[in-house]
Amino acid sequence: MFDKKAHENRTKWFLEARFGMFIHWGLYAIPARGEWVQAYERMSAKEYEKYFHEFNPDSFCPSAWAKSAKAAGMKYAVLTAKHHDGFCLFDSALTEFKATNTRAGRDFVREFLDAFRAEGLKVGLYYSLIDWRHKDYPHYGDFHHPMGDNRDYEGQKHDFDNYLDYMHGQVRELCANYGKLDIMWFDFSYDSLMGEAWRASQLIKTIRSYQPDIIMNNRLEVSGSGFGSLLCEQPKDYYGDFVSPEQIIPPYGIKDEKGDDVPWEACVTMNKHWGYCSADNDYKKASTLIKKLVECVSKGGNMLLNVGPDARGDIPARSLEILAEIGQWMKNNSESIYGCGRATPDKPENGRITAKGKTLYYHITEKSIGDIPLHGVREEEIKRIRLLKDKSELRIQKSWIVNNYPDVVFVPEINSADETDTVIEVELK
Ligand code: GLC
Numbered sequence: 001m002f003d004k005k006a007h008e009n010r011t012k013w014f015l016e017a018r019f020g021m022f023i024h025w026g027l028y029a030i031p032a033r034g035e036w037v038q039a040y041e042r043m044s045a046k047e048y049e050k051y052f053h054e055f056n057p058d059s060f061c062p063s064a065w066a067k068s069a070k071a072a073g074m075k076y077a078v079l080t081a082k083h084h085d086g087f088c089l090f091d092s093a094l095t096e097f098k099a100t101n102t103r104a105g106r107d108f109v110r111e112f113l114d115a116f117r118a119e120g121l122k123v124g125l126y127y128s129l130i131d132w133r134h135k136d137y138p139h140y141g142d143f144h145h146p147m148g149d150n151r152d153y154e155g156q157k158h159d160f161d162n163y164l165d166y167m168h169g170q171v172r173e174l175c176a177n178y179g180k181l182d183i184m185w186f187d188f189s190y191d192s193l194m195g196e197a198w199r200a201s202q203l204i205k206t207i208r209s210y211q212p213d214i215i216m217n218n219r220l221e222v223s224g225s226g227f228g229s230l231l232c233e234q235p236k237d238y239y240g241d242f243v244s245p246e247q248i249i250p251p252y253g254i255k256d257e258k259g260d261d262v263p264w265e266a267c268v269t270m271n272k273h274w275g276y277c278s279a280d281n282d283y284k285k286a287s288t289l290i291k292k293l294v295e296c297v298s299k300g301g302n303m304l305l306n307v308g309p310d311a312r313g314d315i316p317a318r319s320l321e322i323l324a325e326i327g328q329w330m331k332n333n334s335e336s337i338y339g340c341g342r343a344t345p346d347k348p349e350n351g352r353i354t355a356k357g358k359t360l361y362y363h364i365t366e367k368s369i370g371d372i373p374l375h376g377v378r379e380e381e382i383k384r385i386r387l388l389k390d391k392s393e394l395r396i397q398k399s400w401i402v403n404n405y406p407d408v409v410f411v412p413e414i415n416s417a418d419e420t421d422t423v424i425e426v427e428l429k
Contacts, residue, residue: 002235010215011241011263013122013182016339017075018297019330022126022267022306023065023112024080024274027051027087029311035275038085038132039146045133048085048146056103060313062115068315069121072323073330073337076122078185078304079112081174083126083275084144086133090178094169097133113178124183125174129167129198129220136163144190164199171203175210184216185244188223195221200238215241217265224267231256242302249292253299253342261342265302268292270319276308283318286325287420293326293337294363294421298352300341332389333423336361345376351421361388362424367417371397371410374426379409381428387414388423 028035030051038048069077082088088098090109099108109125116123131137132146138160139145140153147153175181184207189195200220207214218228218240227243229235231254242263243254254264270289271280284292289305296303307319315323330337336354343355350366350373362374374385385394397410414422 002239007241010213014076014215014242014265014302015263015341017122018302018337018340019072019074019293020076020078020122020124020265020302020304021065021069021072021074022078022274022304023309024083024126024276024306025108025309025313026080026083026089026275027055027085028083029057029276029309030054032276032278032311034273034277034280035080035083035085035308037275039144039148042146042150044147045086048132052087052097052102054103055099055311057309057311057313060104060106060108060111060309062108062112063118065112065307065309065315066116066119066121068320068323069116070119072327073334074121074305075338076124076182077112077116078124078126078183079109080128081109081125082128082131082170084128084130084132084187086128086131088170090174092170092173094166094173095133109174110178113181117179122182124185125178125181126185126187127171127174128187129189129193130187131163131167134163134166136160136166168199168203168206172206172210175207175214181211181214184211184214186217186219188219189221190223195236195238200236204238217242217244219244227254230262233257249295250299250301253301261300263302264300265304266292266296267304267306269306270322274306274308276310276316278310281318283322286322286329289322290326290329290420291363291365294352294354294365297337297340297354298342298347298363329418329420332418333421336363336388336423336425343376348373348375350375358383358428360426360428362426364417364422364424365420368413370413371399371402372413372424373405374409374411374424377409377426377428378407382409383427383429385411385427386425387416388425389416389418391425394424 031037091100091107136158139147142148220238221228224246229239249266271283293303307315309315340354340356343353351363354361394411402410
C-alpha cells in the first residue's frame with residue numbers, strides 16, 4: 001500500500017537538495033568510448049576482460065571528487081557501483097569481477113561513500129539491473145546485450161532466476177555492508193524485463209529492511225523514458241520515489257494523475273557521454289548548465305549532472321572547470337535553488353522564477369534595455385526586493401520611462417549583473 005506521508009518524508013531532503021553529481025566510472029574508462037562500448041562494439045565478456053586485468057587508477061582520490069562536487073554547490077552524489085558490463089566497484093562476495101580483484105585492489109564504493117559523507121554530502125549508488133557479464137542474463141535476442149545478435153549464443157539456456165538471486169544478493173550486500181545510503185538508483189527496465197520480472201516487490205522489501213529511509217528511482221518499472229506508477233492513484237509496491245528523465249528537462253515538470261507535482265530528477269551529461277570518452281569534447285557551457293539547473297528547479301525538479309572520470313581516476317579537466325564555474329554562481333545564488341520549486345507567476349519573458357515560501361527569485365537571464373521588469377507580481381504584494389548576491393536593496397523604479405506600464409513592477413538596471421543569470425529576490429507580504 002502506498003504511504004503518501006512516508007513518501008513525502010523520505011523525499012524531503014531530496015527536494016531541498018535540487019543538485020547532485022552523477023559519476024559513471026568503471027572499466028570502460030580504459031577504452032574511453034563510453035560505458036556502452038562493450039555492447040556497441042559487440043565484445044564478448046572474455047574480450048572485455050582485458051580491461052579488468054589492466055584497471056589500476058593510480059590517481060583515484062574520492063575526497064577530491066567530493067570537494068569539487070561540494071564546491072559546485074551539489075548536495076548529493078550517485079556512483080555506479082555496477083554498470084551494465086557487470087563490473088563491480090565494490091567488494092561483492094558473489095563475483096570475482098570486482099575492483100578488489102583488480103591490480104588496484106580497492107573497494108572504490110566504500111572509499112567514495114566515506115569521502116562524500118565526510119564532505120556532508122548525501123550518497124547514492126547506481127546499480128545496473130542489466131548485466132552483460134553474468135552467464136544467466138539473457139544473451140541472444142536481447143538487442144542491448146553485446147552478444148544479442150551473435151548466432152553462437154542462439155538457443156543457449158539461461159537460468160534467469162539464478163541471475164535474480166545474484167542481483168538481489170548484490171543489492172543486499174550494498175544495503176547491508178556500506179552504512180546509510182540515501183539513494184538507490186536502478187538502471188533500467190525494458191521490454192518484458194520490468195517490475196516483477198526483477199522480483200521488484202521482494203527487492204524493495206529487502207532494501208527497506210536495511211535502509212528504511214532510502215529513496216529509489218523509478219527504473220524498476222521503466223527506463224530513462226516513462227514515468228512509473230508514482231503518477232497513478234495507487235502506485236505499485238515497487239514504485240520509484242522519483243521519476244528519472246534522462247537527457248531531457250520535462251517541458252512542464254512532472255505531475256501525477258491528480259495534477260500534483262511529483263519528485264523528479266533530470267540526469268544530464270556535460271558532454272555527450274556518461275562514461276569517460278576521450279574524443280568527446282562537446283561540452284555544454286557552464287552558463288548553459290546553470291540555466292538548466294534553474295529550469296529544473298522552476299519546474300519542481302532536480303538536476304543530476306554527470307562526470308565520467310578517466311582510467312586514472314581523474315575527473316576530466318574540462319568538467320572540473322565547468323563545476324568550478326557553476327560553483328562561483330552557486331556561491332552567490334544557491335539560496336534561489338535549495339528548497340526552491342515552482343513559482344505561481346508564469347515564466348517571464350526575461351528569465352525564470354523559482355520560489356520558496358513567500359519569496360520569489362527572479363532569474364534574469366535576458367538583459368533589458370534599462371530598467372528590469374519583474375513580471376507577474378504587483379507592487380502592493382511586495383514587502384522588499386534585494387539583489388540576491390549581496391542582499392542589496394533594489395527600489396521599485398518610478399520614472400517617465402516606466403510609468404506608462406503601471407501594471408508591471410520595474411527595478412533599475414543592475415550594473416554588476418551576472419552575464420548568465422542575475423537573481424533578484426522578491427519577498428512578498
Ligand atoms: C541509461 C544508460 C546508461 C546510463 C544511464 C544514465 O539508461 O544505459 O548507460 O548509465 O542511462 O541515466
